[in-house]
Amino acid sequence: MPNARQFYALVIALLLTATCHCVAQENSNPIEVHVHRFSFQPNEITVARGQPVTIRLVSGDVTHGLVVKSLGINLTVSKDHPVDVRFTPEKAGDFRGQCGRFCGKGHGSMIFIIHVK
Numbered sequence: 572m573p574n575a576r577q578f579y580a581l582v583i584a585l586l587l588t589a590t591c592h593c594v595a596q597e598n599s600n601p602i603e604v605h606v607h608r609f610s611f612q613p614n615e616i617t618v619a620r621g622q623p624v625t626i627r628l629v630s631g632d633v634t635h636g637l638v639v640k641s642l643g644i645n646l647t648v649s650k651d652h653p654v655d656v657r658f659t660p661e662k663a664g665d666f667r668g669q670c671g672r673f674c675g676k677g678h679g680s681m682i683f684i685i686h687v688k
């Protein structure tokens with residue numbers, strides 16, 4: 572049988588482990604994607620299948636969007652008001668997205684790829 576001191580050490584170790592786990596999940600940094608006429612930066616990202624991921628979309632000029640139909644993503648972002656989307660990709664593959672708001676003559680060339688490994 573562990574003595575009281577060992578027992579408390581164990582409880583504290585478990586609490587620390589649990590706390591660190593939660594903090595790691597809470598703080599999982601969003602992937603910041605800057606969108607402006609007429610591109611995304613970066614214009615492709617790689618994420619892990621089965622792992623929750625947050626994309627933060629930031630616009631510095633006009634209203635844009637990010638639509639990745641096959642992943643159920645449909646965001647609209649206005650200038651200086653970043654938006655987040657959190658999702659868990661369940662399938663591996665390369666998923667093509669595009670700007671969802673018409674923003675000028677180069678709008679059609681605004682492509683964003685999510686690689687899920």
Ligand SMILES: [Cu+2]
Pocket residue numbers: 635636670671672673674675678679681
């Ligand atoms: Cu656009």
